[in-house]
Amino acid sequence: MKPGASATEPAAGWRAAAAPSALLVLALSLGLGLGLGLGARYGLVEPASLTHTCDAAPWRDLTCTLRTLTVRAFVDQRLALLALGLAVLAVSSRWRWATGSAMATGSAALVLYSADIAAPAVLLAALAWVQSETAGGPLR
Secondary structure (H helix, E strand, O other): OOOOOOOOOOOHHHHHHHHHHHHHHHHHHHHHHHHHHHHHHHHHHOOHHHHHHHHHOOOOOHHHHHHHHHHHHHHOOHHHHHHHHHHHHHHHHOOHHHHHHHHHHHHHHHHOOOHHHHHHHHHHHHHHHHHHHHOOOOOO
């Protein structure tokens, strides 16, 4: 312990070691959401062959079922609203799983046609992460 430091203060090395892992979790959440969102958009929603096949029989097989569920997730901004709810939960509770979930869900919603609500959700999730880092304690 350094001279003049109290026993209740965390060591400087603890904070420095925790920051990269939290940033890595945040970046992985963002990347996972973007990857799944882009895969769903370009693999399930936009191909013309799937559109013609699955519009006639939306529950015909696994591919059409996944496409139908993906379209229904963003048609009324449902995915973005879920991301916004998780982001508000992350800001108010500072739970790590809520921050990562909001970031992943929001980034997927950004590429799945729900950017109006998803953009504030991603920003709120980032704010929850920054807020926990500047407050001196990690997310729970």
